[in-house]
Each structure stands twice: as C-alpha cells, then as structure tokens.
Amino acid sequence: MKVTSCRFECSAYRPEDEPRSGSPRVLFLGRSNVGKSSLINRLLGVRGLARTSSTPGRTQSVNFYKVNEKFHFVDLPGYGHANAPRSVRESWASMVEGFLERCRDRVVLAILLVDARHGATKLDHVMQEWLEAQEIPYLVTATKSDKLSGNGRASARRTLEQDLSGDSLVALPILTSAVTGLGVREIWSHLDGALGGD
Numbered sequence: 001m002k003v004t005s006c007r008f009e010c011s012a013y014r015p016e017d018e019p020r021s022g023s024p025r026v027l028f029l030g031r032s033n034v035g036k037s038s039l040i041n042r043l044l045g046v047r048g049l050a051r052t053s054s055t056p057g058r059t060q061s062v063n064f065y066k067v068n069e070k071f072h073f074v075d076l077p078g079y080g081h082a083n084a085p086r087s088v089r090e091s092w093a094s095m096v097e098g099f100l101e102r103c104r105d106r107v108v109l110a111i112l113l114v115d116a117r118h119g120a121t122k123l124d125h126v127m128q129e130w131l132e133a134q135e136i137p138y139l140v141t142a143t144k145s146d147k148l149s150g151n152g153r154a155s156a157r158r159t160l161e162q163d164l165s166g167d168s169l170v171a172l173p174i175l176t177s178a179v180t181g182l183g184v185r186e187i188w189s190h191l192d193g194a195l196g197g198d
Contacts, residue, residue: 001192004068006044011061015102019064024071024195025106027136029096029127030113032078035143038178039113040065040073043187050075062099071108071195079123100134107136109170109194111187116142116156116175120163132166139171139190140164146177170194 012018028036037050049065063075076096100107110131114120120128131138142160145153153175160173170190176183 001068001188001195003044006046006049006065006067006073008049009064009066009072011063013061015098018062018099018102019066019072022106023066024108025074025103026071026191026194027074027076027100027107027110028113029076029110029131030078030143031115031121031123034078034113034115035178036075036078036113039111039141039143039176040075042178042181042184043191044073062095074103079127097130100130100136104134104136109191110136110138112138112140112164113143113176114140114160114164114173116145116148116153119156119159124164128164128166132168135168137168137170137194138166139187140169140173141176141183141187142173143176143178145175145182146180 009019010017028040030036040050041047044065044067050063060077062077065073065075067073076099079096112124112127112131114124128138140160142153142156145156148156157173157175164173174183174186176187
C-alpha cells in the first residue's frame with residue numbers, strides 16, 4: 001500500500017473525544033517506552049508525526065492518525081510504567097479495555113509491540129489475553145531489534161514464538177526496528193491484507 005496522506009487527528013481522553021467515523025482501525029499496543037510512536041512514524045514515512053518521548057508513560061491518551069483519509073492508526077497508552085502517577089496507572093486498564101469493547105467491530109488488526117531485548121512481560125501476556133478474549137486479530141512485533149546481534153535476534157524471535165501464541169495471532173512474530181526499517185515491509189503486507197488493499 002502506498003501512503004498518500006497521513007495526519008494526526010485527535011487525542012481522546014474520553015469516549016466522546018474519539019472520531020465518530022466508522023473507518024477501519026489498526027491498534028498499536030505495548031508497554032511504556034517500547035517504541036510505538038517510533039514504529040508508527042516509520043510505517044508512515046513521516047518523522048515526528050507521532051510524538052516520541054524518552055520518558056516512559058508520557059502518552060496518556062488514545063491518539064488517532066488518519067491514513068489516506070480511509071483508516072486510522074490508533075496509538076494506545078503504554079502500560080506498565082511504575083513511575084507514572086498512580087491515578088494514571090489505575091485508569092489505564094478501564095480506558096483501554098473500554099476502548100477495545102467500544103471499537104471491536106472496527107478493529108481490523110492490533111499490533112502488539114514487545115521489546116526484543118527483554119521479551120514478553122506479564123503485562124504483555126495480559127494484553128494478549130484481552131485481544132484473544134475480544135477475538136481481535138493481532139500481530140506481535142519485536143521492537144528495537146537493531147540493538148541485538150544476529151544470534152540475539154534469532155533467539156528473541158524463537159522465545160516470542162513460544163511465549164505469545166494464540167488463536168487470533170495472524171503470523172509469527174516480526175523483528176522490527178524503527179531505526180533501520182527492519183520488518184516494516186512485512187508489517188505492511190499484513191496491513192494490506194487486513195485493510196483489504198484500501
């Protein structure tokens with residue numbers, strides 16, 4: 001698919017803040033500082049569209065990006081950062097779970113990002129269980145793979161294949177890097193299939 005246009009549409013803190021269109025949605029989920037914004041920027045080929053931060057827990061809203069005026073990339077708040085305010089941590093689950101329930105019929109694919117260097121955490125498994133329970137098709141990507149050696153990348157992929165398998169998983173984990181572009185073409189091939197070539 002060729003990206004002909006992309007733009008930040010809005011940040012939603014409440015259901016009424018979300019776009020009302022019935023456009024298909026691609027979700028990006030992962031722990032804080034796993035690289036969701038960086039991967040979104042790389043996939044869309046626009047540096048700085050999705051704001052990145054070195055401070056984990058910075059994104060506390062659901063951010064919507066309109067792509068080709070046809071579908072949305074949706075960046076959900078990162079989970080699992082202990083230094084985020086307690087009120088934010090406590091509201092995270094209800095915000096994200098409520099979003100998934102409201103938008104289930106519009107989600108064509110969820111991309112679950114896991115840091116290749118650390119593997120799947122307990123919270124990554126919880127997120128996977130939510131996706132499975134909602135029967136949302138998802139793809140696992142191992143981010144920051146450029147920071148590993150060739151053997152390290154192969155080992156990380158094997159571990160994720162064992163740790164994160166499920167009925168709604170659409171493919172084996174993909175090694176990715178927002179720096180080098182590793183895995184971007186492979187992710188787009190799955191997005192093309194999920195979006196029906198839109």
